[in-house]
Amino acid sequence: MKSGFHIPSFLIDEIICRSNIHRMAQKALAHGLIFRPHFKTHQSVEVGEWFKDEGIRAITVSSLTMAAIFADAGWNDITIAFPMNIRETDGINHLAGKIRLNLLFDMPQQALVASKKIAHPAGYFIKADVGYHRSGVEPNDHETIQLILKATQGTSLTFKGFLTHSGNTYHANSRDEILGIHNDAIGLLHELKLQYQSLYPEILISIGDTPSCSIAKNFTGIDEIRPGNFAYFDLMQYHLGSCGFDEIAAAVICPVISVYPRRNQALIYGGAVHLSKESIISKNGDKIFGLVVPFISDKWENPQGDDYLVSLSQEHGIFTTESQWSKSLNTGDIVAVIPVHSCLAADLLKK
Structure with a gap:
């Protein structure tokens, strides 16, 4: 690691990060799961090579732009785990002609546009909303599912299965609550798979949140996992119990600017444009x-x-x-900030 920090800088501990990658890869292997890690956390070609060292060859991203960057870096099996933006259809078609590309639909209109404008072979998942309510089709909304499937029949698009992200685990208050959300989700997904497996025998069920993938042991009916944050972890994951402090692989290094002993506070050069305003609630509320x-x-x-x-x-x-250490700080000292959400800090401070 380099020294001489003058401005807020995102720092990665390569040893810890590689250990996190190895541990998740081994967990997927032990459970017979496809491991398609999400690269939106690190967005780094160099860190991507550390995944290749673990034998990973298929990845997840959250935008067409990100997919193109990693395709240029040699990745040729990519899922864009964000409902398709129909205004980017030309770019999607171009990329589908270069790599094995999977898309995500949660509306029939997306499937209709893709079916008409994407000439190259591509796979697609239907996004299932199993409780997070950010995006997706509810598992019992078979009318929408059937309309999506109908729109792609006889086209260059192949139905790959159902995909979800149980982001509500990030708002859990305990490991037991995380496991409860996870088990409810895989139960709904397993039922969904059984309903469509006779017509589509090779369909997959893909899940992706770091809390569940980190602590769960039950993956009944699941074929693929797509966690991303686990590579770095962060303060949120530490508070959730998804990781130990010694598994956090990223921090933002900041200069101390001013100290205010009378109010037990200090100022660092490191604000919302470096860390985001993502927050959690402390034990004191x-x-x-x-x-x-x-x-x-x-x-x-x-x-x-x-x-x-x-x-x-x-x-x-x-x-x-609050601590004796922090009370001894002076202007010009350097401190590390464990961000609440490493994905956002990495994005804000990427070079």
Whole structure:
């Protein structure tokens, strides 16, 4: 790791990240699951090579732009796990002519447009909403499912199965609640697969949230997992119980600008444009935007106390100086911030 940080910088611990990748790859192997990791967290060609070192050859992304970047980097089996943007159909068709591409539909109109305008072979999943209510077709909405399937018959598009993201696990209050959400989701998906398997015997069920994929042991009826955040983890995952602190592989390194002993706070150069305004609630009921920890010899250390970021504006970050370590900080010192959501921090600070 390099030293001499002057501005907010996103730092990755390669050893920890590679360990996280290896552990998830081995878990997928042990459960007989296809491992198609989501690359939206790191968005890094270099980190992508670490996945290749584990034998990974198929990936997930969240946009056509991201798919094109990784296709240019040599990845030729990509799922875009975002409902198809019909305004990008020409670009999708172009990419489908270069790689094995899977799309995502949750409306018949998307399937109709794709069927007419995509000439190259491509797969597609139907997005199932099993409780998160962000996007997708409800599992009992067979009318919509049938309209999507009908629209693609006799075209270049092949139905691959049902895909979901149980993002509601990110709002759980315990590991048991995560497992409850996960088990409910796979139950609904398993029933859905059974209803369509006779007509489409090779269809897959694909799930993707990091909390479930990290702690669950039951993957009955699941064929593929697509977690992404697990490569870095973050403060949210640590609070959820998805990881230990020693499994967090990314931090934002920030200079201390000012200290305010009378109010037990300090200012860092590191604000919403570096960390986002994603927040979680502390055990005391306060909204927090990150955890400030020591940065020594180009390595972040374990937390010394509840030194939480409690306020963010564009460039400013205010944190509470609760520990003896944080009370000793001076202007010009360097600290590490464990972000609430590493995916957003990585995106904001990517080079």
